[in-house]
Amino acid sequence: MRLNLQEPITELGHKVYDLHLLMTIVCGVIFVAVFGVMFWSVFVHRKSAGHKAATFHESTTVEILWTIVPVFILLGMAWPATKTILAMRDTSNPDITIKATGYQWKWGYDYLKGAGEGISFTSNLSTPQPQIRNEAAKGTDYLLEVDNELVVPVGKKVRILTTANDVIHAWWVPALAVKQDAIPGFIRDTWFRAEKTGTFRGQCAELCGKDHGYMPIVVKVVTEEEYAAWTEKKKAEQAAAADDPNKMYTVEELAPRGEKIFAANCAACHQANGQGLPPAFPALDGSKVVLGPQDGQIDVLLHGRQGTAMASFKHMSDTDIAAVITYTRNSWSNKTGEVVQPSDIKMARE
Structure with a gap:
């Protein structure tokens, strides 16, 4: 097993990879140095070896050193990190x-x-x-x-x-x-x-x-x-x-297309059999929304429902939305015989 970042395939990726390696080494050295000194001090100056606790006050020299040294370490780490971040933000002149x-x-x-x-x-x-x-x-x-x-x-x-x-x-x-x-x-x-x-x-x-x-x-x-x-x-x-925006479709033309769209976008929540997973994902089979006025269902598809998992599908084409609505209104026990046309979706958008 390789415990590391994925192998980069971009120049920027190599910079990130090298930066990650550098930071890991620096942190590793600091970890070993700090904990090495700490454990050595604890072991050598243990009570069982005859050492007694010392009484002393702060040392200005030590405080200056443990402030300045980390500052220089951070500056040394910040320089390559800043160069890499600036390179990541340079989106100018793309092909x-x-x-x-x-x-x-x-x-x-x-x-x-x-x-x-x-x-x-x-x-x-x-x-x-x-x-x-x-x-x-x-x-x-x-x-x-x-x-x-x-x-x-x-x-x-x-x-x-x-x-x-x-x-x-x-x-x-x-x-x-x-x-x-x-x-x-x-x-x-x-x-x-x-x-x-x-x-x-x-x-x-x-x-x-x-x-x-x-x-x-x-x-x-x-x-x-x-x-x-x-x-x-x-x-x-x-x-x-490309769809003809003025074409008038039949149920037989739209339903098969709607079934594919439903399977790819809706079946995970509402299930292929239209029974849903109540209460989070309501059934579409026998739904008051699906069997109600077309405008209501079109509004749900275009704008979603706030406070629920129902997202907006307005990114779909007018024909695709018309197809999936037509499918749901004519599937399972829903047999309305109604066809929602792309022009109905276009009008709702406007």
Whole structure:
């Protein structure tokens, strides 16, 4: 077992690694020196060896020394620490800028600058539920695998803007020496420049609710050629998947899409059978909200409910929200036959 930090793959990561090692050595030397002198004094001057307690007053020289020496030690430690912290805060002149938004409980990514500008997607935990419920053997990357990885090119400075949609999260990838809080209503930033290709994993590092342990971060570093191919493919997929905002859907068109969205975002709390886990997570099967006026359910999806675990899902597209509401109103014992259209969601937003 290797008891240390993860092997860094960025220049900044190496600085953090070396700084950690330096501070550990300094603290270790101080520990050995202080406790060595203390235990030596106790042993040599013990009563059983014939020593008697001495009576003496303060020594100005000693007090000056034990004030000045620690000051110089702290200054010596502060100099490299300050240089590293300043380097961590220098997010100027990035090649790529990506916004990472924390949601309960997943990450959303928006490429704002660089070759991938315009690409947006969410990244969800992809570990199968049977593994989580101990019904199947754990995979190699248990709870550290996602359906959509954050892809960046090697050797490029990547600026990460962090924010959150609901509560405080934290974007943390140890190998990149990156850890930045994501706070609702604020934009924080950090950066990294990967020196080699590979897949690097992290997690949300802020206790953010029930599924805090289920929102991993996976960064895939690729060559520039692979990145160019990925961005082209991703943009083509987004264009193909773009919804017609004026299309009128049927239940048969929206419900299957809503079922997939429900499984990825809602089933953990409300359960696949719609029975929920009362009282914290109410049942949707037979729910007064689901069977009531559409406006009420749309409002819950868009704004969440304060004081409960129900978060806002306004980051989803109008069609996705319409699909999941249509699914819940026509599943289990809920057989309303009603269809919520994307235009209804758009109107509610406005």
